[in-house]
Amino acid sequence: MPDSSPSTTPVIVLCIYLSLLLGLAMMSKRLFRGTSKDYFVASHSIGPFLLLMSVFGTTMTAFALVGSTGKAFQRGVGTYGLMASSSGLIHAFCFFMIGIKLWAIGKKYGYVTQIQFFRNRFESNGLGYLLFPILVGLVVPYLLIGVIGSYRVMGPLTKGMFPNVFAGHEGSLPPWLIGAVICGVVLTYIFAGGSRAAAWANTFQTLVFMCMGVLAFYLISQKFGGMAEAIKQANPAHLVRTPSELEVTSKAGTFTREVGIPPLMFLSYMFIPLSVGMFPHLFQHWLTAKSAKTFKLTVVAHPICILIVWVPCVLMGLWATGVFAPSPSNVWPAPAIAIMKGLPDASVGAILSLSLRFLIENPIIVGLVTAGILAAIMSSLDSQFLCLGTIFTNDIVLHSAGKDRFSDGQIVAMARGFVVAIVLLTYVLSLLLQGAQNVFDLAVWSFSGFAALTPLVFAALYWRRATKAGAYACVIAVVATWITYFAMSGFGGEFTVMNGVMPVALCFGAGAAAMIIVSLVTQLPSKETVDKFFA
Amino acid sequence: MRSPIVIGIFVFLALAHQDFWLWDDPSLVFGFIPIALFYHASYSIAAAIFWGLVSKFAWPTYLEAWADEGEDGTSAD
Numbered sequence: 004m005p006d007s008s009p010s011t012t013p014v015i016v017l018c019i020y021l022s023l024l025l026g027l028a029m030m031s032k033r034l035f036r037g038t039s040k041d042y043f044v045a046s047h048s049i050g051p052f053l054l055l056m057s058v059f060g061t062t063m064t065a066f067a068l069v070g071s072t073g074k075a076f077q078r079g080v081g082t083y084g085l086m087a088s089s090s091g092l093i094h095a096f097c098f099f100m101i102g103i104k105l106w107a108i109g110k111k112y113g114y115v116t117q118i119q120f121f122r123n124r125f126e127s128n129g130l131g132y133l134l135f136p137i138l139v140g141l142v143v144p145y146l147l148i149g150v151i152g153s154y155r156v157m158g159p160l161t162k163g164m165f166p167n168v169f170a171g172h173e174g175s176l177p178p179w180l181i182g183a184v185i186c187g188v189v190l191t192y193i194f195a196g197g198s199r200a201a202a203w204a205n206t207f208q209t210l211v212f213m214c215m216g217v218l219a220f221y222l223i224s225q226k227f228g229g230m231a232e233a234i235k236q237a238n239p240a241h242l243v244r245t246p247s248e249l250e251v252t253s254k255a256g257t258f259t260r261e262v263g264i265p266p267l268m269f270l271s272y273m274f275i276p277l278s279v280g281m282f283p284h285l286f287q288h289w290l291t292a293k294s295a296k297t298f299k300l301t302v303v304a305h306p307i308c309i310l311i312v313w314v315p316c317v318l319m320g321l322w323a324t325g326v327f328a329p330s331p332s333n334v335w336p337a338p339a340i341a342i343m344k345g346l347p348d349a350s351v352g353a354i355l356s357l358s359l360r361f362l363i364e365n366p367i368i369v370g371l372v373t374a375g376i377l378a379a380i381m382s383s384l385d386s387q388f389l390c391l392g393t394i395f396t397n398d399i400v401l402h403s404a405g406k407d408r409f410s411d412g413q414i415v416a417m418a419r420g421f422v423v424a425i426v427l428l429t430y431v432l433s434l435l436l437q438g439a440q441n442v443f444d445l446a447v448w449s450f451s452g453f454a455a456l457t458p459l460v461f462a463a464l465y466w467r468r469a470t471k472a473g474a475y476a477c478v479i480a481v482v483a484t485w486i487t488y489f490a491m492s493g494f495g496g497e498f499t500v501m502n503g504v505m506p507v508a509l510c511f512g513a514g515a516a517a518m519i520i521v522s523l524v525t526q527l528p529s530k531e532t533v534d535k536f537f538a
Numbered sequence: 539m540r541s542p543i544v545i546g547i548f549v550f551l552a553l554a555h556q557d558f559w560l561w562d563d564p565s566l567v568f569g570f571i572p573i574a575l576f577y578h579a580s581y582s583i584a585a586a587i588f589w590g591l592v593s594k595f596a597w598p599t600y601l602e603a604w605a606d607e608g609e610d611g612t613s614a615d
Contacts, residue, residue: 230570
């Protein structure tokens, strides 16, 4: 009886990719100097290209390849303006206005976490303890999205490949194995080389996911007979931004899918990219820079890198909408049409995987593009694992017990221990929550929380009059408004107020107003502190 | 480059992001790219050029020297 199982070649390609990644990252360990400063911030030695690639790779999560294609399939052409072009302007703004100044302050005073800076700037230990659970709480869902994202990509891809070994999972690799491999690889190089290994690994992974995105784009367009033919068969409602209702008939029945983007959502979404100003893992990457000038390439090239990744992905998402409007140039096979039409909104992230599976029959190419998707996921995971280990070590243990009580080697060992614990916790949580429908919607809530806290860092850096009480008021106002809207959304679903306004705009406004009003009526920071940060 | 000019261009770019005049336009540029996508792809290039000019003419060079000073204002080297 002939073996009808799909080829396992994509899995072999992925194993080769992961081995290469591990090999490169372990080579970078040879450059590790063994000090805590090197483990946390690579001794401020990272050059322009590595900084660009590591910052870009960290900023672009699984959402860059998988989510952007799915969002364009769901919402249409406005996806790029909504999420990508605004990020090109605002991310670079944050790098320029916040990143460079924090790098200078961090280098001068030896900070390796945001909380260390905020504690000194606002003369308050308590502010650190208030910020700690908030920052960690906002990073954790971000981590889970990455690991669960790997399950959602690898599960369908490997379906039927291992019918004897994993019969209980329809022959696909089970989540426990996928998670163990992904988390294990990332943990290995972070454990060994800290932020230096993360920078090298991120550079490799960023190059891989950028190249593989373009490769998938080229091959899928060829399948349609070129880009002009591909766009011709796209659904017309997806080529404009005006919202409309699309009626879809599938095996599951007839339902409507909202297409387009409400104008107020498009406007207020501009606040979301501000989140990079408060990402703790990005703060740590900024501090790895060799000099302020190192930032120049990152500031200038970041919008172009976004363009290279997002334009092809959005176009692929638009082409996939052809399943709603069959035309002579439509090349989608019937099974693909049936699956895509029936996808609930929470699962549209599977569009890229489905396009690969049905349109690209070469298993090596499928393996390579899937490696690109995993690269995008892992290039964010490593920085987040490392930053949480750094925060626990520095802001809780060393801050409470006193840095002088530990040798430098003990501090590195402690950070490694925390990283292992965080990876294990993330792995277990991801297995428990893998079936959650709206897990990807948590990303925008995580970003919203960080973005709404931007007034805190901006005032800390540019407003001498910003006070300790103002900082507390800002954080409390943001948390209160964020929790209110999060609860109103049903704890994680897509949610807007006032005909399309994103909650982040109101949370940001509340935080900024609280900071300004309370600072103006409370005691000024000491002259010593003002002189320290505003010399 | 003076700060008001930088701020002015930044505000202009932020406003230009709201391309309401293309909201209903389904036309294709070069026969394959929807005009709304083409506009925002061009916008990304404009943002890169803007930040390139800022990097060339408004870079905070003083920060580097300040960061390299010791906490007492002397050179850390």
